[in-house]
Amino acid sequence: MSAFTKGTEGGVKSQGDLLFEAQQRQQRGFKRNVGVSWGIFFLIIIYFFSGQSFLGIKTIELNTDFIVKNIGFIALGLPQTLLVSVLAITLAMTLALLAALGRLSTIPPIYALSTFYVSLIRGTPLYLQIFFFFLALPQLGIVLTGLFAGVLALGLNYGAYMSEIFRAGLASVGKGQREAAIALGMTPIQTMRRVVLPQALRFAIPPVGNEFIAMTKDSALVSATGFVHEVMWRATRVGRAQFNNLEALIMAALFYWLMTLLLTYVQSIIEARLSKGDR
Amino acid sequence: MLPIVKISNLDKYFGRLHVLNNINLEVGEREVVCIIGRSGSGKSTLLRCINFLEDPSHGSIEVDGVRVAVGGKGKQQRQLIHDVRLKTGMVFQEFNLFPHMSVLENVIEGPVTVKGMDRKHAVELAEQHLDSVGLLFKKDEYPNRLSGGQKQRVAIARALTMEPRVMLFDEPTSALDPELIGEVLNVMKKVAKDGMTMLVVTHEMGFAREVADRVIVMADGELVEDNKPEQIFNAPKDPRTEALIVRYRTGGG
Ligand SMILES: Nc1ncnc2c1ncn2[C@@H]1O[C@H](COP(=O)(O)OP(=O)(O)OP(=O)(O)O)[C@@H](O)[C@H]1O
Numbered sequence A: 001m002s003a004f005t006k007g008t009e010g011g012v013k014s015q016g017d018l019l020f021e022a023q024q025r026q027q028r029g030f031k032r033n034v035g036v037s038w039g040i041f042f043l044i045i046i047y048f049f050s051g052q053s054f055l056g057i058k059t060i061e062l063n064t065d066f067i068v069k070n071i072g073f074i075a076l077g078l079p080q081t082l083l084v085s086v087l088a089i090t091l092a093m094t095l096a097l098l099a100a101l102g103r104l105s106t107i108p109p110i111y112a113l114s115t116f117y118v119s120l121i122r123g124t125p126l127y128l129q130i131f132f133f134f135l136a137l138p139q140l141g142i143v144l145t146g147l148f149a150g151v152l153a154l155g156l157n158y159g160a161y162m163s164e165i166f167r168a169g170l171a172s173v174g175k176g177q178r179e180a181a182i183a184l185g186m187t188p189i190q191t192m193r194r195v196v197l198p199q200a201l202r203f204a205i206p207p208v209g210n211e212f213i214a215m216t217k218d219s220a221l222v223s224a225t226g227f228v229h230e231v232m233w234r235a236t237r238v239g240r241a242q243f244n245n246l247e248a249l250i251m252a253a254l255f256y257w258l259m260t261l262l263l264t265y266v267q268s269i270i271e272a273r274l275s276k277g278d279r
Numbered sequence B: 001m002l003p004i005v006k007i008s009n010l011d012k013y014f015g016r017l018h019v020l021n022n023i024n025l026e027v028g029e030r031e032v033v034c035i036i037g038r039s040g041s042g043k044s045t046l047l048r049c050i051n052f053l054e055d056p057s058h059g060s061i062e063v064d065g066v067r068v069a070v071g072g073k074g075k076q077q078r079q080l081i082h083d084v085r086l087k088t089g090m091v092f093q094e095f096n097l098f099p100h101m102s103v104l105e106n107v108i109e110g111p112v113t114v115k116g117m118d119r120k121h122a123v124e125l126a127e128q129h130l131d132s133v134g135l136l137f138k139k140d141e142y143p144n145r146l147s148g149g150q151k152q153r154v155a156i157a158r159a160l161t162m163e164p165r166v167m168l169f170d171e172p173t174s175a176l177d178p179e180l181i182g183e184v185l186n187v188m189k190k191v192a193k194d195g196m197t198m199l200v201v202t203h204e205m206g207f208a209r210e211v212a213d214r215v216i217v218m219a220d221g222e223l224v225e226d227n228k229p230e231q232i233f234n235a236p237k238d239p240r241t242e243a244l245i246v247r248y249r250t251g252g253g
């Protein structure tokens, strides 16, 4: 950019400057129009649920009393949702890394365990896995608390999918890096810990962020078991009890959406910082 | 002269491809040996067998009295290979600096992690070597902020800070823009002058002629000529040597 502005000596603009400015104007214009359109969609939706009559068409009327009374109750699910998600993503990252490392192993049982785990989890529905931990295990005398079972199911499931991320991360570290470490005299474990993993993990941060955001929404599935009082559980509970499912679910949707927007914003900051640093 | 490196009956196969064929080579203390040869003749493989980045298929490698014979197994063999690696420093064509570490961290990584040296001592040593390659002022930079020539000089400092008995260079200037080659060669000359034993795979015939005590010519996995640079460049015995240096002779005199 500075190269272009520097080129404008004494107010005379080169053709390059003019083209560049035109392009920038166009980009700014596009962004502004997208923003305005978002606003319009938003207003339309608000109007749609406002209960107003317009040209003889009556829009949907929401029960505001119910909303005011219950919004706090549903909002209290947010910490639960985040707790489940944070614990589950932690477990998932650990499992994913182990599975990815297992795929590099030359020891057959370890390689097999890693592929077996990934294959089994990816071959069955998440919904089933969650119920397995809540409903099937107790039959064997294993009773897990709601939170624990939910975290275990989500963590195991996401771990299997995220192993691909770590696999790609490990693959992104060039052979020359390992060779340089080995030539210095590092053992395989030192090479992994000091040279390969730090680079692989940095590579994995943005996609892990995406997975975390997805997790906050998939965590709603554990509400089905009735034991974790997160956003979705609370919404369906009050919604059903008072037959105001529409209001309850709209509130829950807004909470999830806001949370996603916030997390996406945090993620973009982290990514910007990462790309500004070394490498 | 006391040999620092002694390679005996070395063979290397990649699958069915016979890449090194019964190599025997000794490098004396403080000797600078340049290895030249066509692409694919096995120069890199020979160098990489010395510190076991490649597993030799046959024969033995001895570095500063530590002898590793092919066929050894288990913990003892691993220890011997580790000892050999501590006695050799390697510089790669592609530098291979660690991008997530600053220049200083790159250089102290070996002493601290591998030798268990305390950080303060390692930093002192690292700064000394960074100074000798002229890059102490870049110690807090990250590698991606350095030029290719600077990267390679840091890589040389990183290897030297391990205080090896022999330095292996695999085409250290081949990835560099022409105007950056000189600064790296100058550092290498300095290292040679300080008495380091060096094995250098290179296409820089000028460097070989000026700095090397011996030049080895490789072709098809064999050493076809091993002589003083004057001999190699003025009176090559093997036609394959002649083919290699002909361009240099007509070009540079
Ligand atoms: N990992 C490998 N697997 C299979 N073949 C290999 C491998 N590394 C090298 N080779 C083969 O071994 C032969 C010697 O390779 P080497 O890299 O030692 O040659 P070089 O003399 O260093 O060549 P260059 O000047 O191109 O670097 C070549 O035919 C090459 O294709």
Ligand SMILES: [Mg+2]
Pocket: B043, B044, B045, B170, B171
């Ligand atoms: Mg090579």
